[in-house]
Amino acid sequence: MNEIVKVQFPSKAASDGFGGKEYSYFASLPLKVGDLVKAGQGKARVTRVNVGTDEIGADIKHLGTISSLLDVESVAVVPKSASDVVVFDGGDAPVIVPLSETCPELATFRFWIYEFANLSDEIVCQALEHTRSWVSRRQFRRLTSQAVVYLTAHRLKLAKKSYEASQGIYPTSSISEDGASWAFAIGSINLDMSNAALKETEHGRVFLSMRQPMIGT
Numbered sequence: 001m002n003e004i005v006k007v008q009f010p011s012k013a014a015s016d017g018f019g020g021k022e023y024s025y026f027a028s029l030p031l032k033v034g035d036l037v038k039a040g041q042g043k044a045r046v047t048r049v050n051v052g053t054d055e056i057g058a059d060i061k062h063l064g065t066i067s068s069l070l071d072v073e074s075v076a077v078v079p080k081s082a083s084d085v086v087v088f089d090g091g092d093a094p095v096i097v098p099l100s101e102t103c104p105e106l107a108t109f110r111f112w113i114y115e116f117a118n119l120s121d122e123i124v125c126q127a128l129e130h131t132r133s134w135v136s137r138r139q140f141r142r143l144t145s146q147a148v149v150y151l152t153a154h155r156l157k158l159a160k161k162s163y164e165a166s167q168g169i170y171p172t173s174s175i176s177e178d179g180a181s182w183a184f185a186i187g188s189i190n191l192d193m194s195n196a197a198l199k200e201t202e203h204g205r206v207f208l209s210m211r212q213p214m215i216g217t
Helices: 053-062 106-112 121-132 137-165 181-188 202-215
Strands: 003-010 018-027 036-039 042-048 064-066 084-087 095-098
Touching (some): 003 036, 003 053, 018 036, 018 042, 121 137
Antiparallel strands (some): 003 042, 036 042
């Protein structure tokens, strides 16, 4: 049986171009962590090798196979500044895009939410991206960006509380900066959109105040 590896695909919020959920593939050629490969129809970066079959379980029968190693020289692009990110637009080469274009709510978040000033732009943008799909533009209209910002801040607050309550046992990403790894636990927070749940934080209450006029309550 071919070796099983984990990969990540291009992410607009990640400063180096790859991030988000890891996906499993068989590899028909020797790979190491950091290799750039063609996985399915897209580009991906290897994050783990020698993954055990017990970790994959029944999903092993659905795994695709990686058979192409991409030329690092053809895809390596260095951002010009900390405010730029490397993204793939579907072409053969990556492009550098200002973070403000891939994360449009970032400026609003920074202007209004002081509590998380210690979090990097990359972390905040990952949290915003995680939350964006829960906010309906049709429902909030001109307040959509603000709604995304305050719901994200609400979720970050809950993630921080959960992390502190569990004394660091709460599941987080392996990435950490300035003791703020709890921010990555946001993906494990059950997003309860009820009025009672939103009232648990000041940010949730602001979100709720924007939502109520829009739905006539």
